[in-house]
Amino acid sequence: MPRAVKGLLIECDPSIKAMIQMYDEERHDYIVEDLDDDRHLVIKESQLENLKARLDQDLDAKIGGLEDSESEGQ
Amino acid sequence: MAASMSRPLEYLESLPGTTFKKLYQQPSTALAIFRRMLPDLAKCFVMAMLYLKDPLPTSDLEKWVRSDSKRQRDNALSILGRLHILSTTLTDNNVRACMVNDPFASSLRQALMGSDDAQSFGVLSQTSNESTITVADLDEYARRQWEGVLGYMVGTSGLGQRDINLSKGVKQLLQAGHLVEIRNHHVDITKDGFGFVLQDVNTQVWHILILYVESAQAIGMDSVEVLSFLFLLSSLELGQSYDKKGMTSVQLRTLTDLADFGIVYQESPDATRFYPTRLATTLTSDSNALSTPASGSLNGPGQPGIPGTGFIIIETNYRLYAYTSSPLQISLISLFTNLKYRFPNLVTGKITRMSVRRAIDKGITADQIISYLLTHAHPQLRKHNAGQATSSSSTMPISVLPPTVTDQIRLWQLERDRLKATPGFLFKDFSSLADYQTPCEYARDIGVLVWKSDRKRMFFVSRHEEVVAFLKSRS
Numbered sequence: 001m002p003r004a005v006k007g008l009l010i011e012c013d014p015s016i017k018a019m020i021q022m023y024d025e026e027r028h029d030y031i032v033e034d035l036d037d038d039r040h041l042v043i044k045e046s047q048l049e050n051l052k053a054r055l056d057q058d059l060d061a062k063i064g065g066l067e068d069s070e071s072e073g074q
Numbered sequence: 075m076a077a078s079m080s081r082p083l084e085y086l087e088s089l090p091g092t093t094f095k096k097l098y099q100q101p102s103t104a105l106a107i108f109r110r111m112l113p114d115l116a117k118c119f120v121m122a123m124l125y126l127k128d129p130l131p132t133s134d135l136e137k138w139v140r141s142d143s144k145r146q147r148d149n150a151l152s153i154l155g156r157l158h159i160l161s162t163t164l165t166d167n168n169v170r171a172c173m174v175n176d177p178f179a180s181s182l183r184q185a186l187m188g189s190d191d192a193q194s195f196g197v198l199s200q201t202s203n204e205s206t207i208t209v210a211d212l213d214e215y216a217r218r219q220w221e222g223v224l225g226y227m228v229g230t231s232g233l234g235q236r237d238i239n240l241s242k243g244v245k246q247l248l249q250a251g252h253l254v255e256i257r258n259h260h261v262d263i264t265k266d267g268f269g270f271v272l273q274d275v276n277t278q279v280w281h282i283l284i285l286y287v288e289s290a291q292a293i294g295m296d297s298v299e300v301l302s303f304l305f306l307l308s309s310l311e312l313g314q315s316y317d318k319k320g321m322t323s324v325q326l327r328t329l330t331d332l333a334d335f336g337i338v339y340q341e342s343p344d345a346t347r348f349y350p351t352r353l354a355t356t357l358t359s360d361s362n363a364l365s366t367p368a369s370g371s372l373n374g375p376g377q378p379g380i381p382g383t384g385f386i387i388i389e390t391n392y393r394l395y396a397y398t399s400s401p402l403q404i405s406l407i408s409l410f411t412n413l414k415y416r417f418p419n420l421v422t423g424k425i426t427r428m429s430v431r432r433a434i435d436k437g438i439t440a441d442q443i444i445s446y447l448l449t450h451a452h453p454q455l456r457k458h459n460a461g462q463a464t465s466s467s468s469t470m471p472i473s474v475l476p477p478t479v480t481d482q483i484r485l486w487q488l489e490r491d492r493l494k495a496t497p498g499f500l501f502k503d504f505s506s507l508a509d510y511q512t513p514c515e516y517a518r519d520i521g522v523l524v525w526k527s528d529r530k531r532m533f534f535v536s537r538h539e540e541v542v543a544f545l546k547s548r549s
Contacts, residue, residue, distance in 0.1 A: 001505070002510075002545060003502055004499045004542065005502065006500075008498075009498060009524055011493065012493035012494070013492065033532075036527070042534065052493075
């Protein structure tokens, strides 16, 4: 019997997907269904903001230092 | 002007047919809609049929337009239909025919022939006037008020702007339209608001007026009356004063509210007459409101490509120079730029990853930033890059802004939107491929399918009701 599950379909780069999977391994509170290709998965609707904030934070930490010194060289 | 036409048009189309009947009673409304809302071809149709006694067979009408312009014809006819101007009937011998509907036809004829005695076009004030208000005064008033409204939205306070007293009504209206949000007593511009500030004045005024009409109902004013009064205002003559005698209480109240926006001017709310400003009189015409050089600081906006209006120079190293002293423009620019120096006629700064990110966090999109920069690009920038583009290659579109900068702004935005989320429902656990395929195809046909995997027999839809009903009907 077919079933319908409520959720958010996430479309993203493989790297981002890997990060979401990593978060999920801690407590399994993000992913509803892993869709088995590189770019898609379904997550809980309530977790979107939380997930975005966490991704931004981690990505900033990784990329942030590389560029953009706000003080401009004259 | 096509863009500024669409919003009032959309709003009008959403009104019920009975509202149109009431609106079209006023010759000024009929004329305003005819002048402003209709494409040229539709105007031709209306003019050709206005004085016909009998409905015109549709086949004859179709002959007027060459067959290769069928699309324009259908578009014109569809707009006329949606505005309840044209209707099709069957004649006695069963031929489909169209005619211009009545309240509209008779009102437009009245407007054209001047046989209007219902004062639909306002009453000129007869009282002699010592303190004459000139057109320049009106422009100045309109500019100050309107810039005050925009300045309030982008938060120019602190930049030494003279404070314009905005009434509570104005602020409430901006909030109700989601153009600004109040957070901790601090006015914050929203995404919609930023888009709004970047539009040309005419579109802005229409946007505000439609918000006004929508909110009028809530405070107990008849929205049809307000709307038809707006059309009346739009047909008045600039520089003339009009008598308030005989106006209804709703009209008087609207006048007072519109004065806050600079759309009309009156010496005091109790004055016996009022002046329409350029903001009002250009509502239903094609000429641009407030784009005279004198008012350059307000939105020198306008049409990209017209030299003399832009003031922003941006270099390939992301440095930005803006030749302006307008607090409004400076605070707009500071939304997405790190400003560094301010001179009497110039501010300079740099667009950085952080500054763009700050803007994007506020909900401003990269495209909005780019279109703002493009609209206000300095003539020198246009000249320079246009010359370069013609000499190098003809395949590249002429870009006024340095492509490195625009690309980078877009990339900075992408950095922010790393994932695309679509709410909906995942259907799974289908027992056979055939069981999976039919609902999946059904979902695709009704346009709700977002993602599918044949291998896993799963698909994702943005709306599930119809698919569930479909599945039930088959089991």
